[in-house]
Amino acid sequence: MSPRRSYDQYCSAARALDVVGDRWTLLIVRELFAGPRRYTDLHADLPGVSTDVLASRLKDMERDGIATRRRLPPPGAAYVYELTPRGRRLLPVLRALGEWGADDLGERRPTDAVRAHWFALPLLGALEGEGLVEVRLEEGDFHLHVGRDEEPLYGDGPAPAEPDARLLLSAATCTAVARGETTLADAVREGRITVTGDGTLAKALREG
Template sequence: MSPRRSYDQYCSAARALDVVGDRWTLLIVRELLAGPRRYTDLHADLPGVSTDVLASRLKDMERDGLTTRRRLPPPGAASVYELKPRGRELLPVLQALGVWGAGELGERRPTDAVRAHWFALPLLSALKGAGEGLVEVRPAEGDFHGGVFHLCAGAQDGPVYGEGPAPAEPDARLVLDAGTLAAVSRGETSVADAVREGRIEVSGEGTLAKALREG
């Protein structure tokens, strides 16, 4: 475990950066907002991070009270990392960074890695105010960088999003293509406008689905 570096400034922003300002830390939080993850899963979804750096960051985050590690009972018998309440409080920070960074996103570069679930937090921000509920997101055609994912609009506890189909009947199911998903993430269009234009197909009988269809 590396000693914590500090800006040595009596400022809340500086103190925050003492804890989460290292490279990869906030992206690890992004991944753990999906719930408990094994080390191998984290490494697979953080392309570019070395095993040594990932292990070091996870130890630092555990020391700083952002995460905890626990052993799954048999037959899983694997260790998983998960966010503690202090780490979960970084959700609005990541969402704000996503909104701020939307203007930097532009078109995907040939060297850019991408995972479908990386669009979950921007989409969660775009759905703010539409209501609460479980949302399943499916590609309209082909596969947008990993396929189906789901998110929990208005969630207060538990995972904020996850890969694969919704674990229960979703309140709303969204079907859209990769271009529309990217446009919503870049802030070029809203979910409501994309629904009105027929670029997002909404199904489901939940209050959230009805709100999205009515615009």
């Protein structure tokens, strides 16, 4: 494990960047808000990161108390990484960074990778209430645990149980919501989002 580099500044922002300022660290945190993840899953959902860098960052995150590694009980018996309470306190940081960076999304570049669940945090910030929401994009499906402040906040694939609402929309509409160009309610009224389901969240979105 390499020694942690430091800005050597007596400033809370500098101290925070000592811990999470390295390339890939906050994106690993983003992935871990989906709950415990295997190393192979993290590597698959962080295109561009080398195996050496990912392993190094995970060790650093364990050392700094952001993440922990544990072995699943049989029949899984695999090692997974998950956020600690200190790591989960980074949620407002990620949300603020996402809001700040939304204006820079622009048009998707040919070299840009995309995973459907990368839209999870912006949509969570736009949804009110509490419940399970399934989101369907052309890029894939994911689900959201709305109204929760602890992991998992979201997950890949269809909802694990009958959701309170299902949303069918495009990545372009997700981007517009993230950038504040439209609200979920307006996008539903305009026909850019199709809402199905009988739960409170579905009814609120249709009536909003």
